[in-house]
Amino acid sequence: MMEDDPLYRRRRLRLVETLREKGIQDERVLEAIARVPRHLFVEPALRLRAYDDVALPIGLKQTISQPFTVAYQTQLLEVQPGDRVLEIGTGSGYQAAILCALGARVFTIERHRPLLERALARLEALGYRVVARHGDGSQGWPAFAPFDGIVVTAGATEIPPALCAQLRMPEGNRPGGRLVIPVGNAHQQRMTRVRCTGPGTYETETMHVFRFVPLIRENDETNS
Numbered sequence: 682m683m684e685d686d687p688l689y690r691r692r693r694l695r696l697v698e699t700l701r702e703k704g705i706q707d708e709r710v711l712e713a714i715a716r717v718p719r720h721l722f723v724e725p726a727l728r729l730r731a732y733d734d735v736a737l738p739i740g741l742k743q744t745i746s747q748p749f750t751v752a753y754q755t756q757l758l759e760v761q762p763g764d765r766v767l768e769i770g771t772g773s774g775y776q777a778a779i780l781c782a783l784g785a786r787v788f789t790i791e792r793h794r795p796l797l798e799r800a801l802a803r804l805e806a807l808g809y810r811v812v813a814r815h816g817d818g819s820q821g822w823p824a825f826a827p828f829d830g831i832v833v834t835a836g837a838t839e840i841p842p843a844l845c846a847q848l849r850m851p852e853g854n855r856p857g858g859r860l861v862i863p864v865g866n867a868h869q870q871r872m873t874r875v876r877c878t879g880p881g882t883y884e885t886e887t888m889h890v891f892r893f894v895p896l897i898r899e900n901d902e903t904n905s
C-alpha cells in the first residue's frame with residue numbers, strides 16, 4: 682500500500698463534505714471517496730490540487746474527472762458488493778478504484794495505452810484488482826457480459842445499443858443492469874441512465890448537464 686499522508690486525508694474529508702453539500706447523498710459512495718487517495722492518481726506536481734473539486738490533466742489531452750462527476754456517476758450506478766461493473770475510459774484509474782472500494786468486480790477499457798499502463802500500476806500498488814484491456818471500449822466487452830453496471834467516462838453522441846445489450850436482465854427482486862453515460866455534442870452532454878427492464882427493453886432517464894472529453898470510436902476520423 683502506498684503512503685497516505687494526514688494532510689491529504691484531511692483534505693479528502695473536506696472534499697467529502699463539499700460533495701455532500703453539492704447533493705451527493707449515497708453514504709457508501711462518500712465513504713469510498715473518503716478512502717481512495719485521489720492524490721496518488723495525478724502527477725506529483727498536481728497533488729496539492731487533488732482534493733479540489735476539479736478535473737485535472739493526466740496527459741494525452743485527457744483528464745481525471747471532477748470528484749463531483751465521479752460521485753454522481755457512481756451514485757447513479759447503484760453498485761452493490763459483488764456487482765460486475767464495466768468502465769469505459771480508465772484514464773487515471775481513479776473511478777475504477779472507487780468502484781473497487783464499493784466491492785465491485787471491475788472491468789475497464791482505455792484507448793490510450795500509456796494511460797492504461799500508469800493506471801494499472803497505481804491500482805496494483807494500492808491493492809485494487811481490475812480486469813483491463815487496451816482499445817476502443819465503445820462497443821463494451823461482450824466476453825464478460827452481462828454487467829450490473831456500465832459507466833462511460835467520456836462524452837458520447839448517442840447511446841451505443843451494444844452497451845444496452847450487455848446489461849444484466851432483472852431477476853426476481855434484483856433490478857436490471859444500469860448504463861450511466863453522458864450523451865450530447867462536443868460542448869456539453871446530459872448524464873443519462875439506461876436501465877434494463879426485460880429482454881430487449883430499457884428505461885431511460887436524463888439528468889444534469891456535464892462536459893466530458895469525447896468518447897472516440899475506432900473508426901472516428903479524430904484520433905487525438
Ligand code: SAM
Pocket residue numbers: 743744745746769770771772773774775776777790791792793796816817818819834835893894895896897898899
Ligand atoms: N475514469 C477516468 C478517471 O477516473 O481518471 C476519467 C477518464 S477521462 C475523463 C476519459 C477517458 O476515456 C480518457 O482516458 C480517454 O482516453 C478514454 N476514452 C475515450 N474514448 C474511449 C474509447 N472509445 N474506449 C476506451 N477509452 C476511451
